[in-house]
């Protein structure tokens with residue numbers, strides 16, 4: 868069953884920007900790549916830093932701590948062919964001026980992270 872939840876407004880995430888969102892004890896990174904929105908697990912698989920707080924270079928986010936790079940669109944870890952370090956992606960849709968992501972749980976409480 869589809870479970871899309873509102874995570875922020877379109878204007879909250881400018882082109883080339885990102886926002887961390889907490890929902891049901893999970894942090895998601897919401898990214899705006901050239902006007903298209905993407906959602907990935909915010910937690911870097913290396914040591915847990917926020918990817919939304921990373922350095923965004925087009926479709927790539929580079930973790931601020933040890934500089935691992937991930938594709939924002941696919942979640943792929945880009946520095947080596949090690950799929951175990953890929954980050955999960957989530958479907959995103961825009962409804963009016965709301966950004967919604969599809970999550971697994973029935974999370975309803977949201978808190979802005981940054």
Ligand code: FES
Pocket residue numbers: 911912913914915916930931932933934935
């Ligand atoms: S915590 Fe992200 S690369 Fe180390």
